[in-house]
Amino acid sequence: MRIHAPEGGQSFLDHQPELFGAFNRLYGRLWTDGSLDQPTKETARLRNARVVDCKL
Amino acid sequence: MGRDETTSDDGVRTAAITTWLPVPEGTTDVLAMLPAGYDELRTLYRSVWEAGVDAVTLELCRLRIAMLLRSPVDAATRDPRAIAAGLDEDVVDQLPAWPTSDRFTDAQRGALALAEQFVIDPHGFTDDDALAAHAHFTEPQLATLTIAIAVFDALTRVRCVLTTDDGGGTGTAVTAARIGVAFT
Numbered sequence: 001m002r003i004h005a006p007e008g009g010q011s012f013l014d015h016q017p018e019l020f021g022a023f024n025r026l027y028g029r030l031w032t033d034g035s036l037d038q039p040t041k042e043t044a045r046l047r048n049a050r051v052v053d054c055k056l
Numbered sequence: 057m058g059r060d061e062t063t064s065d066d067g068v069r070t071a072a073i074t075t076w077l078p079v080p081e082g083t084t085d086v087l088a089m090l091p092a093g094y095d096e097l098r099t100l101y102r103s104v105w106e107a108g109v110d111a112v113t114l115e116l117c118r119l120r121i122a123m124l125l126r127s128p129v130d131a132a133t134r135d136p137r138a139i140a141a142g143l144d145e146d147v148v149d150q151l152p153a154w155p156t157s158d159r160f161t162d163a164q165r166g167a168l169a170l171a172e173q174f175v176i177d178p179h180g181f182t183d184d185d186a187l188a189a190h191a192h193f194t195e196p197q198l199a200t201l202t203i204a205i206a207v208f209d210a211l212t213r214v215r216c217v218l219t220t221d222d223g224g225g226t227g228t229a230v231t232a233a234r235i236g237v238a239f240t
Contacts, residue, residue, distance in 0.1 A: 002186035003198045015196035019203055022103040026096035033092030052178060 059132045061237065068098070069136075070234040071129045073219045079233040086218060086235045098239040101211075104204040108197050111141040113164050117171040117201070118208040120151050124175045127212045129219060133237045163192035171205045 003012035013020040031041065049056075060072035070085050079086055088094050105111060115138030122130030134143065150157040154168045166189045173181040189198060215235055220228065 002183070003195050003202070006195070012195065012199050013203070015199040016107050016203070019100075019103045019107045019200060022096070022100040023203060026093055026100050029093040029096050035091045 059129060061133065062234075063240075067240040068236050069133070069238040069240065071133060071237045073129055073215070073233055073235050074221065074230050075218050075233050075235075076220050076228050076230055077218060077233070078229075079231045084234060086233050087214070088236070098236075101207060101239040104200065104207055105135070105137050107200040107204075109167075109193070109200045109204065111135065111137040112143050113167050114138065114201075114204055115143055116147070116151065116154075116160075116164055117167050117205055118212075119148060120154070120168055120171050121175055121205070121208045121212050123151060124172065125209075125212045125216055127216050127219075129215055129235065129237060130212045135238050136240055166192045167201055170201060171208075174205045175209055 003015075005011055006014050009015070011020070013023070031038070061069055063069045064084065068085055073086070075086060077086060077089070079089070083089060087097065090097070105114060115135050118135065119131060122133075144159075147159045150159045151168075154160050154165060160168070169185055170181060170189055173185065189201075193201060215237070218235065220230055
């Protein structure tokens with residue numbers, strides 16, 4: 001990674017726990033609630049990953 | 057303030073757009089039509105401005121993204137936090153020439169390089185670019201900058217997709233509406 005995780009952290013985003021938490025709350029909410037079914041959301045996520053060529 | 061902007065009592069700054077979305081009358085922010093996540097989105101947006109990177113640098117990145125994605129609403133808006141921090145309109149005018157203009161600090165140039173590559177070609181951000189960014193920002197600041205740029209990019213694309221010309225294209229019904237452009 002070009003930005004290292006802080007000691008004891010797992011992600012570079014652990015450098016900013018409040019910001020990371022806010023991101024996770026939005027991301028989790030979009031997956032657990034809403035009117036779109038999960039396969040449609042996952043299809044969009046995978047398509048986006050392929051378009052930007054993200055191997056993760 | 058940009059194109060016909062207003063700020064509500066709860067700190068949501070909205071701008072006027074024309075959209076192809078069927079927006080119910082009385083809707084104060086198109087983004088609030090999200091069935092879930094609007095409050096979380098507002099919290100995340102506010103958080104990026106409070107996580108260790110100066111507001112002028114963030115605003116320059118946001119405006120550069122707006123220019124690259126050709127979003128008039130975003131390009132016309134000025135975040136109040138950046139104005140309070142001393143955003144200079146002469147510097148904003150120089151944004152298209154940021155690599156060579158002497159109006160930008162090296163740190164701002166590093167941030168703008170990251171923002172530009174993020175939008176145009178994230179794989180084009182090289183190890184050398186990353187090293188240069190580390191020369192001007194701490195790792196916590198780089199974490200903030202990365203998330204801030206991602207949020208600016210995402211919201212700008214959302215506004216581009218939802219906004220249409222007044223005519224709306226052949227056969228498209230359009231609605232005058234307001235859309236959130238800053239959450240303070």
